[in-house]
Amino acid sequence: MNLRRKKWNTARASRKDERVKPDYSLYLVTDRALARGRPLVELVREAVAGGVTCVQLREKQLGTREMLAEARALLAVLRPAGVPLIINDRVDVALAAGADGVHVGQQDMPLADVRRLAPRGWIVGVSAESLADAEQAARGGADYIGVSPVFATPTKTDAAPPLGLAGLRAIRAAVQTPLVAIGGIQPDNAAAVLRAGADGLAVVSAILAAENPRQTAADLRRIIQETQA
Numbered sequence: 001m002n003l004r005r006k007k008w009n010t011a012r013a014s015r016k017d018e019r020v021k022p023d024y025s026l027y028l029v030t031d032r033a034l035a036r037g038r039p040l041v042e043l044v045r046e047a048v049a050g051g052v053t054c055v056q057l058r059e060k061q062l063g064t065r066e067m068l069a070e071a072r073a074l075l076a077v078l079r080p081a082g083v084p085l086i087i088n089d090r091v092d093v094a095l096a097a098g099a100d101g102v103h104v105g106q107q108d109m110p111l112a113d114v115r116r117l118a119p120r121g122w123i124v125g126v127s128a129e130s131l132a133d134a135e136q137a138a139r140g141g142a143d144y145i146g147v148s149p150v151f152a153t154p155t156k157t158d159a160a161p162p163l164g165l166a167g168l169r170a171i172r173a174a175v176q177t178p179l180v181a182i183g184g185i186q187p188d189n190a191a192a193v194l195r196a197g198a199d200g201l202a203v204v205s206a207i208l209a210a211e212n213p214r215q216t217a218a219d220l221r222r223i224i225q226e227t228q229a
Contacts, residue, residue, distance in 0.1 A: 024200035050217025058088035071097035129160035149183025172197025
């Protein structure tokens with residue numbers, strides 16, 4: 001376990017008011033449809049072993065009880081590894097499961113209302129599909145901004161037009177909040193996304209659909225380390 005993950009665990013265990021900054025550098029977003037019939041929990045376990053530093057449970061087709069059960073199963077894997085679990089959209093599921101935070105989009109619960117409901121120390125991420133979205137999220141105090149989509153992606157059919165690297169650079173120039181880039185990110189374009197200003201890479205199919213999720217995560221981790229060195 002690396003030092004940053006140990007600090008995260010220590011902070012959670014002691015329940016201090018002072019927050020430890022999470023590591024968003026390799027951020028896995030789940031999608032069971034891409035798992036090729038393999039158990040999601042096992043894929044996440046392998047991805048974390050390869051270097052994933054944060055996991056978001058995004059399963060819009062699951063009912064409340066199914067999603068809650070999935071969240072608890074993932075927490076059983078992630079807590080010992082010191083990797084935070086973020087729940088997409090569902091503040092109720094995140095609260096009930098005892099997750100580490102929630103991620104909301106532009107049509108989900110407003111950031112101010114999430115903060116009103118959130119426990120102390122919760123991570124709250126916000127999706128931004130434009131410069132204006134990102135500036136609003138930064139003003140509202142988002143812990144990180146999910147810049148989406150950077151490139152065209154088949155994993156989110158209702159996504160806005162791709163921002164491209166130029167759009168990512170414009171957002172980076174405008175806000176200081178950590179940026180997690182998502183949308184069409186693969187090992188062959190990951191370094192360019194980081195150089196354009198992303199603090200982290202959010203990936204879905206690149207890991208979940210891979211023949212060897214652990215190796216793909218390790219490859220992305222190596223690219224991140226080399227680019228951010």
